[in-house]
Amino acid sequence: MxxxxxxxxxxxxxxxxxxxxxxxxxxxxxxxxxxxxxxxxxxxxxxxxxxxxxxxxxxxxxxxxxxxxxxxxxxxVAQSVLLRPPPPRVDGLNVAAAQLSADRGASVGGDLYEVIATEHGVRVVMGDVRGHGLPALGTVAALLGSFREAAHDERDLGRVLRRLERALERHLRERARDTPDATVTEEFVTVLVLEIREDGELHVLNCGHPWPYLLSGTSVRPLSRADPLPPLGPFPLPAELSATPCGQLRRGESLVLFTDGAEDARDARGRFFSLPETLEKAVRDHPVTAQQILRAVLTALLRHTTAVPTDDIALLVLQNGRLPAPTPGARGTARPATTHPQPTTRR
CATH class of the missing domain: 1.10.287 (Helix Hairpins)
Structure with missing residues (x-):
């Protein structure tokens, strides 16, 4: 037909x-x-x-x-296949995500994210490709495809990041060969790769990306203030890559990952959007779910920009909803067997 x-x-x-x-x-x-x-x-x-x-x-x-x-x-359709919504729960973590594109003509953006449960822990990537629209879609596809394989294959988080670097290099070489363009050599991607282990320990590698915010109770603070590595593309990664330990994500705490379009969003008077202030208002009534945090940020962003963002925006909320480990002797757990002394008989 x-x-x-x-x-x-x-x-x-x-x-x-x-x-x-x-x-x-x-x-x-x-x-x-x-x-x-x-x-x-x-x-x-x-x-x-x-x-x-x-x-x-x-x-x-x-x-x-x-x-x-x-x-x-x-x-x-292409973006919905590439940037598929993550499941609402991944290995005990509650997940909520959303993406807003600045390219109203093509309805696609250059932001990327993924959450995958692996034998090494839950691994997360958040990235921002330079530019937006259809030209950035191929770069998003190359990086997401590489991460989805490397997250399972590589035990070390540094090797996952190195696989992303090689995938980006191959993609840019192919673009330069097929469509010669001087701007291809100027392409770069900010990437944050995160690992949440079973005990909640956080390990991060950051290449030029904004640090996530940690929401604990009613407090909001950056996960780290360390200087990130340069973005992928212009400069090679250092020979030695070691993930930065960033404490623990305890039960009930949340991480908010985002691209710089969120904090760079301006209103009609040129004022920047205050993401920490919005998060503080969102967690004022504690406890809140990951979906409630995401909805509060999206509502405030659209109101601030009058529903017309000037840059792509991606948001990802991870909340630790894991059950506490059972304590020895608790109901439903095995107790060690006890022996009773046998009575002795006198001769």
Whole structure:
């Protein structure tokens, strides 16, 4: 069915302009009025050609609008496959995520995130590709594909990051070969790779990305204030990569990962969006769920930017909802067997 519609649509798109042009030529050659030089004849001839030209312009406009809508649909489907929503719970962690694109034409952005449960712990990536829209989509695909494999394969978090670096290098070489463009050599990606172990220990490698916020009770603070590594792309990673230990994510605590579009968002008067202040308001009524935190930030962001962000924005909330480990002797756990002394008999 679809194979028949497409050739038919192409035939109509070519046939209508041809028919309009044939009508104009036929009028000019066969109509006696078109050969006269009188004022009335000129007015009629001008009206005919004006109608033909208007018809051609309207037809081309409709064809372009159809193509644009089709491109938006394809781009939206591609991004939904690449940046698929994470499950609401991953290995005891409650997860909530959202992405806002600044490219209203293509409805795609250059932000990426993923949450994967592995034998090494829950591993998370949050990244921001330079630029947005369709050109950034290929870079997002290359990095996410590499992370989804490396997160399971590599025991060391540094080797996961190195795999991302190699994936980006290959992708940029292929882009430069297929579509020579000077801006390809200027591409870079900020990336944060995070590991949450079974006991809640946090280990992070940060390449030029904003540090997440740790929400503990009603307090909000950056997870770390250490200087990050340079973004991936312009400079190679150091030979020795060691993840930064950042304490523990205790039960009930949350991490909010984001791209810089969140803190760089401005209102009509040029004022920046205050993400820490919004998070403090969100956790004022404790406890709150990951979805409630995400909803509060999104609502405040859209209100601040009047629903028109100037940069791509990605948000990811991870909340430790793991049950505490059972204590020895608790109900439902095995107790060590006890022995009772046997009575002795006197001889």
């Amino acid at each position: 679809f194979g028949i519609r497409r050739p038919l649509r192409r035939a109509l798109s070519l046939g209508l302009p041809t028919a309009w042009g044939a009508l104009a030529i036929t009028y000019k050659l066969s109509c006696p009025l078109a050969r006269q030089d009188g004022l009335m004849a000129r007015i009629v001839t001008s009206a005919v050609f004006f109608a033909v030209g208007t018809g051609l312009i309207l037809h081309m406009r409709q064809a372009l609008v159809r193509e644009l809508k089709q491109a938006r649909r394809v781009a939206g």
